[in-house]
Amino acid sequence: MTADFLIIPGIIVIVGGLILPVVPERVRPWLSLFFPAAALVVVFAVPEGRVVTVSLAGMDLQPLAVHRLSRLFGIIFAITAFIGGVYAWHVRDLTQQVAAPVYAGGALGVSFAGDFFSLLVFWELMAVSSVWLVWANRTPQSHKAGMRYLIYHALGGGILFTGILMHYSATGSLQVVSLEPVYTPGAVLMLLGVAVNAAVVPLHAWLPDAYPKATVTGAVFMSAFTTKSAVYVLLRVFPGWELLTWFGCAMALYGVLYAVVCKDIREILAYHIISQVGFMVAGAGIGTEMAVNGAAAHAYSHILYKALLFMGTGAVLYKTGTTKTAYLGGLASRMRWVMILYMVGAFSISGIPLFNGFISKSMTVSAAGEAHNEAAMIMLMLASVGTFLSVGLKLPYMTWFDKEHNLMVLKRLPRNMYAGMGMAAFLCIFYGLVPGALYRYLPYPVEYNPFNVYHFVEVTQVSLMTFLGFWVFCHKFHGELIQALDVDWFYRRPAPFFRKVFVTYVSMVFDHVEALAFGVVGRLRAAFQNPMKWLNPITGYRHEAYKYSPMIEVVVGLVLFVFVLIEVLLMI
Amino acid sequence: MNRTLWFLFWALFLVSLVLEFTVLAGVGHHWWNSIPAFYGIFGLVCCVGIIYVAKFVGTHFLNRDLDYYDR
Numbered sequence A: 001m002t003a004d005f006l007i008i009p010g011i012i013v014i015v016g017g018l019i020l021p022v023v024p025e026r027v028r029p030w031l032s033l034f035f036p037a038a039a040l041v042v043v044f045a046v047p048e049g050r051v052v053t054v055s056l057a058g059m060d061l062q063p064l065a066v067h068r069l070s071r072l073f074g075i076i077f078a079i080t081a082f083i084g085g086v087y088a089w090h091v092r093d094l095t096q097q098v099a100a101p102v103y104a105g106g107a108l109g110v111s112f113a114g115d116f117f118s119l120l121v122f123w124e125l126m127a128v129s130s131v132w133l134v135w136a137n138r139t140p141q142s143h144k145a146g147m148r149y150l151i152y153h154a155l156g157g158g159i160l161f162t163g164i165l166m167h168y169s170a171t172g173s174l175q176v177v178s179l180e181p182v183y184t185p186g187a188v189l190m191l192l193g194v195a196v197n198a199a200v201v202p203l204h205a206w207l208p209d210a211y212p213k214a215t216v217t218g219a220v221f222m223s224a225f226t227t228k229s230a231v232y233v234l235l236r237v238f239p240g241w242e243l244l245t246w247f248g249c250a251m252a253l254y255g256v257l258y259a260v261v262c263k264d265i266r267e268i269l270a271y272h273i274i275s276q277v278g279f280m281v282a283g284a285g286i287g288t289e290m291a292v293n294g295a296a297a298h299a300y301s302h303i304l305y306k307a308l309l310f311m312g313t314g315a316v317l318y319k320t321g322t323t324k325t326a327y328l329g330g331l332a333s334r335m336r337w338v339m340i341l342y343m344v345g346a347f348s349i350s351g352i353p354l355f356n357g358f359i360s361k362s363m364t365v366s367a368a369g370e371a372h373n374e375a376a377m378i379m380l381m382l383a384s385v386g387t388f389l390s391v392g393l394k395l396p397y398m399t400w401f402d403k404e405h406n407l408m409v410l411k412r413l414p415r416n417m418y419a420g421m422g423m424a425a426f427l428c429i430f431y432g433l434v435p436g437a438l439y440r441y442l443p444y445p446v447e448y449n450p451f452n453v454y455h456f457v458e459v460t461q462v463s464l465m466t467f468l469g470f471w472v473f474c475h476k477f478h479g480e481l482i483q484a485l486d487v488d489w490f491y492r493r494p495a496p497f498f499r500k501v502f503v504t505y506v507s508m509v510f511d512h513v514e515a516l517a518f519g520v521v522g523r524l525r526a527a528f529q530n531p532m533k534w535l536n537p538i539t540g541y542r543h544e545a546y547k548y549s550p551m552i553e554v555v556v557g558l559v560l561f562v563f564v565l566i567e568v569l570l571m572i
Numbered sequence B: 001m002n003r004t005l006w007f008l009f010w011a012l013f014l015v016s017l018v019l020e021f022t023v024l025a026g027v028g029h030h031w032w033n034s035i036p037a038f039y040g041i042f043g044l045v046c047c048v049g050i051i052y053v054a055k056f057v058g059t060h061f062l063n064r065d066l067d068y069y070d071r
Helices: A011-018 A028-045 A066-089 A095-113 A118-137 A140-171 A185-197 A208-211 A218-237 A243-261 A266-288 A287-322 A336-349 A355-370 A374-400 A417-434 A453-477 A496-528 A531-535 A548-572 B003-021 B038-062
Strands: A053-056 A060-066
Touching: A011 A028, A011 A066, A011 A095, A011 A118, A011 A453, A028 A066, A053 A218, A060 A095, A066 A218, A066 A287, A066 A417, A095 A118, A095 A218, A095 A453, A118 A185, A118 A208, A118 A218, A118 A243, A118 A496, A140 A185, A140 A208, A185 A218, A208 A218, A208 A266, A218 A266, A218 A287, A218 A336, A243 A374, A243 B038, A266 A287, A266 A355, A266 A374, A287 A336, A287 A355, A287 A374, A287 A417, A336 A355, A336 A417, A355 A374, A355 A417, A355 A453, A374 A453, A374 B038, A453 B003, A453 B038
Parallel strands: none
Antiparallel strands: A053 A060
16 A cells, blocks of 8 residues: 555655655755656656555545556656756755645646546645745745735635536546536536636736746746646646637737736746646647647646746846846846856747757647637737747847846856756757657657748748847837736735725724723722622721732631631531 | 848748748648748737737836835
């Protein structure tokens, strides 16, 4: 039984995280690499179809059920946890050291869960562990953003749980299987719960609110796990739900629009997660074998290059202390390697050939075309232009170029951060050159070759002309630092009002009632403190008895009582 | 950008055009495949369009002071 648990990759990484507080400090960074590496070995080793069953309250749960899609997501989650561990090697904050692997283990657990109840447990574990990566920044802003993040995910988890219960009562099954696109109450609630974690617009506001406020290393983990584990569930449970196609396209465009508006480099990347996840959600909605393959491949690629991009911007934050574009710029010669490694991620996300984004994004967009959904295809191509514009051109231009010089003081970057970025960059290029290394793990057989003349012409023309447009209009990106309004306005703006009504005023009522109660008690105590005052009222206020403490009377009374008792006993 | 890079830029664009009108003549089944240099036009128009739309939406609807929610 215990041996069975040891082959569950999620459990391995979670246990690895939870034992860190009781091991010596110098061993912790090694263990944060060892357990993800062990999980990766197990992910490759457990055969497809392997199931671990646990009986709980009369139900047979399956915390491990190996599906082809589970393995694909398991591989990339374990790799990212390892690379994240390298990037965060220098961190000595136990909160982050524990939270990161538990969070990664939660994502691994979700991808291998064979039933919805196990999936929900890992799902909630991700929420409660990842929030510490935001709180670990220990600023008032990160505290508030973390609380909003936690509340949002508690709500999403609750909706998912309700949906699972309704689905169970309707079908009698908890198995993680593909559901027919029938909008039953249970399925709709499950879809809504998953949509919160996938940051489907308009349920996305938690993401650009929390991610930019996470720690330098925490943001790398956050960029990889929550949204992509939700994409896994969408691909496993909701393929072919057409509504997702249009929500995915809307996400892809919404994200890039905000990425162009924003003036904080980590906020740009956070909005861009929404855009990129839009491609995957659209792929799930199209639901053909090629679309599911494309979305799964894009999730795999995206995790790698987005982690690399967050590592690059994290390095900028570490060195300069800021992520605001107004203060950056002119730093190309002073952080050349950070820029080069970031650009590998930028070319990848932009779908430039020979980088890994190209082999997956082109597959997803082509799948829309193959499914004769040209409207979706055009929208995704438009989002691709916005991607190159914002992450491939605007962000590096505003961070490393734009100004002649920047004399700000730069901190020295730990070598392990370069190593983490180097590993991610290597994999981005490796998969870009050898797409078969990824395609062989996709859920359906692949007959797609991204390297053809058509794609070369398409990408070359689109990229070159996007660059030309940027070059002419790049001055438009300057401007004051701003907070861009989003749908979180609907709960952040009225928050002071609701806080007054439900917290401040309620506290005031309690305070008044408390003061009133203490006042009454005080007056009663003053009135009844001395019974002699009532037993002998004619003596008046200055009567000597009034000076006696009731305690002395009690003591004297007890002594007298003992004497009487002894007397009575002697008489008997 | 210096002159060499611009030369490479236009040379690459020219190569893509040549390939489009030779190797890819008649290839593709989407309605836009009949429009010459469609992807180039698409990239330029969309890029400029996104910049202007984002600028407009930001200026008129989205941009607020950094302490907007803390006031």
